[in-house]
Amino acid sequence: MMQEVERGLRLAGTRIVDSIAALLPGALVLLVVLVVALVAAVSVRYLVVRSLRGLELERRLEPLGFRVADWGPSRGPAETAGSLAFWTILAIGLLLGLTALDAALPSRFALAVLQYVPHLAAALVILIAGGVLARFLATAVLIGAVNAGVQQARLLSLAVKWLVLIVAAAMALDHIGIGRTVLLLAFGILFGGVVLAAALAVGLGARDAVGRAIERQLHAPAHDDKLDHV
Amino acid sequence: MVSTGSSSSAPTPAPEGGAAEIVVGLLSHQHAGTVADVARAVRDGLARHFPARASRIVLADDGSADETVARAREALAGADLLEISAHRAATPLELPYHGMPGKARALHAILTRARALEARVCLVLDAGVTTVSPQWLPWLARPVLEHSVDLVSPYYDRHPYEGALTKALVAPVLRALYAVRLRQPAAAEFACSGRLAEWLLEEDIWQREGAQVGIDLWLTSAAAAGDFRLAEASLGIRTSAPRAEEALDLATTLAQVVGSLFADVEARVGVWQRRRGSVAVPLFGEPAGGAPVHDVTLDAERLIESYRLGYRELRDLWTWILPARTIVELGRLVSAPPVGFRLDDELWARIVYDFALGYRLRVLPRDHLLRSLVPLYLGWLASYVLQVRDVGAGAVDERLDQLGAAFEAQKSYLIARWRWPERLRT
Numbered sequence: 001m002m003q004e005v006e007r008g009l010r011l012a013g014t015r016i017v018d019s020i021a022a023l024l025p026g027a028l029v030l031l032v033v034l035v036v037a038l039v040a041a042v043s044v045r046y047l048v049v050r051s052l053r054g055l056e057l058e059r060r061l062e063p064l065g066f067r068v069a070d071w072g073p074s075r076g077p078a079e080t081a082g083s084l085a086f087w088t089i090l091a092i093g094l095l096l097g098l099t100a101l102d103a104a105l106p107s108r109f110a111l112a113v114l115q116y117v118p119h120l121a122a123a124l125v126i127l128i129a130g131g132v133l134a135r136f137l138a139t140a141v142l143i144g145a146v147n148a149g150v151q152q153a154r155l156l157s158l159a160v161k162w163l164v165l166i167v168a169a170a171m172a173l174d175h176i177g178i179g180r181t182v183l184l185l186a187f188g189i190l191f192g193g194v195v196l197a198a199a200l201a202v203g204l205g206a207r208d209a210v211g212r213a214i215e216r217q218l219h220a221p222a223h224d225d226k227l228d229h230v
Numbered sequence: 231m232v233s234t235g236s237s238s239s240a241p242t243p244a245p246e247g248g249a250a251e252i253v254v255g256l257l258s259h260q261h262a263g264t265v266a267d268v269a270r271a272v273r274d275g276l277a278r279h280f281p282a283r284a285s286r287i288v289l290a291d292d293g294s295a296d297e298t299v300a301r302a303r304e305a306l307a308g309a310d311l312l313e314i315s316a317h318r319a320a321t322p323l324e325l326p327y328h329g330m331p332g333k334a335r336a337l338h339a340i341l342t343r344a345r346a347l348e349a350r351v352c353l354v355l356d357a358g359v360t361t362v363s364p365q366w367l368p369w370l371a372r373p374v375l376e377h378s379v380d381l382v383s384p385y386y387d388r389h390p391y392e393g394a395l396t397k398a399l400v401a402p403v404l405r406a407l408y409a410v411r412l413r414q415p416a417a418a419e420f421a422c423s424g425r426l427a428e429w430l431l432e433e434d435i436w437q438r439e440g441a442q443v444g445i446d447l448w449l450t451s452a453a454a455a456g457d458f459r460l461a462e463a464s465l466g467i468r469t470s471a472p473r474a475e476e477a478l479d480l481a482t483t484l485a486q487v488v489g490s491l492f493a494d495v496e497a498r499v500g501v502w503q504r505r506r507g508s509v510a511v512p513l514f515g516e517p518a519g520g521a522p523v524h525d526v527t528l529d530a531e532r533l534i535e536s537y538r539l540g541y542r543e544l545r546d547l548w549t550w551i552l553p554a555r556t557i558v559e560l561g562r563l564v565s566a567p568p569v570g571f572r573l574d575d576e577l578w579a580r581i582v583y584d585f586a587l588g589y590r591l592r593v594l595p596r597d598h599l600l601r602s603l604v605p606l607y608l609g610w611l612a613s614y615v616l617q618v619r620d621v622g623a624g625a626v627d628e629r630l631d632q633l634g635a636a637f638e639a640q641k642s643y644l645i646a647r648w649r650w651p652e653r654l655r656t
Contacts, residue, residue, distance in 0.1 A: 136595070142547075227526055229395040
């Protein structure tokens with residue numbers, strides 16, 4: 001009886017030691033990967049912040065509408081980009097480290113997340129590019145509309161800005177595969193509705209004004225009848 | 231078009247392979263309707279006023295697809311005076327305000343030919359001008375040949391409102407920065423000495439970005455920035471043949487002209503920071519004062535409305551360029567009654583200088599910055615129209631002289647801001 005118990009305890013102990021022995025290299029690799037990722041993350045954050053400050057990113061972004069005040073009291077765009085890079089590298093390091101543990105669930109999770117990262121990064125780039133483009137186009141439309149004497153210049157500019165932002169958001173969400181069908185349908189209905197509404201508004205409400213505008217274009221006065229500003 | 235129609239008289243051609251004392255360059259681009267008359271006027275002018283001087287006519291054609299070159303050859307048939315320097319026109323996204331897509335290349339070809347022929351004077355005329363007369367040649371060339379002038383800039387009789395952008399901005403800035411009082415510095419026609427032609431060819435203006443648009447202005451500013459003698463020639467009235475293409479809108483024209491000016495200001499900072507005051511340049515040719523070629527009416531109230539709309543919608547954008555004090559002063563103008571609408575000269579000068587600095591610092595995309603100046607310019611134009619609409623030509627000149635003086639007085643403001651741009655918004 002005692003021998004049975006002793007053998008059972010020995011076997012259990014051996015299993016525990018074996019499990020620990022099997023886990024130890026993986027844990028050690030996880031630790032090493034985490035330390036390397038931490039060092040890499042700190043270095044990349046330092047480089048990103050330094051280079052973006054050198055490029056005077058804040059000054060260049062401000063005219064495009066990305067004001068320093070929007071980034072919080074102590075964070076500029078350079079620091080934010082640095083932090084983003086830091087946490088991204090650290091998260092990738094953690095996921096890579098988890099695969100070293102050779103545990104089925106964490107490994108599958110890590111692989112799934114890692115496969116998703118490029119899509120997330122692309123979606124982020126689409127969103128940022130959309131934001132910059134929206135602000136640029138909104139400013140261009142605002143100035144152009146003011147110079148053309150359009151009283152509702154700001155409304156036009158806002159419409160362009162939100163149109164570009166919505167398109168960018170739809171593209172980003174489509175890229176990461178969230179609600180693809182619903183999104184496409186909603187966007188199609190919304191965009192089609194806006195165009196139809198605008199066409200009806202112009203066709204019914206401003207038919208005469210549009211006619212006069214086309215008439216003016218077709219019978220524009222000769223060049224030398226206009227004031228030569230130069 | 232003033233043309234004698236004479237074909238019997240002929241100027242003295244330069245000997246084969248020899249030097250020509252006078253080189254006349256004709257710039258053409260789709261000018262089949264006018265080039266023959268201009269060529270005949272040039273030929274008559276050379277024959278009548280410079281019969282003893284060897285001369286050469288050079289046609290620099292900028293890729294005309296019509297019969298421009300053929301008609302020029304026909305007009306000067308048998309004279310053996312015409313040299314053709316044809317270039318394929320560039321295809322820019324936007325046509326330059328002067329209508330010649332490859333103007334810098336064409337001008338470079340003329341000056342290069344003048345240098346090769348060891349010309350004492352090189353005249354440049356636009357083949358699209360319908361009022362060129364033989365008399366233009368001595369008025370442009372004699373200051374160079376007889377008075378050792380290096381650059382003769384034309385001075386045309388114009389309606390007080392015509393050339394408003396040049397009057398409001400280009401001429402005053404050049405006056406303040408380079409200390410010369412040229413009234414129409416961006417004109418297409420000019421005459422230059424051989425010395426200046428050689429110097430211009432060595433300048434970096436030909437390769438600069440935007441050279442095809444800004445070359446007229448840059449040639450003048452290059453001469454003004456160098457050690458050269460400048461003069462004006464009063465040529466009377468200048469009208470151009472209507473262009474086939476649609477005229478550019480004001481915002482594009484302003485962006486091109488003012489962009490060229492600001493690019494030059496940025497490039498010559500070492501020169502203009504050392505210049506002080508300004509001097510009047512001698513005037514040759516017929517005294518100005520002829521009747522304007524056509525009447526121009528401008529509705530000051532509409533211009534003021536454009537300014538008000540601009541202030542309402544673009545004020546936030548202007549805060550990136552103009553200091554708070556200027557924005558406040560512009561705000562006061564919005565509520566001013568149309569009759570009392572006056573944009574102070576010194577305020578206008580500071581606005582222009584702040585835009586030049588904003589252009590240099592790229593506080594906004596440059597095209598946005600330049601186009602956002604339009605409502606402010608229209609505000610200045612409204613103020614100017616209200617001040618000069620009931621006065622004579624003398625009073626208009628006096629008014630423009632005051633404006634130039636204001637730009638000179640505010641030059642220290644520009645220099646201070648240029649040196650310490652971190653104080654831009656204070």
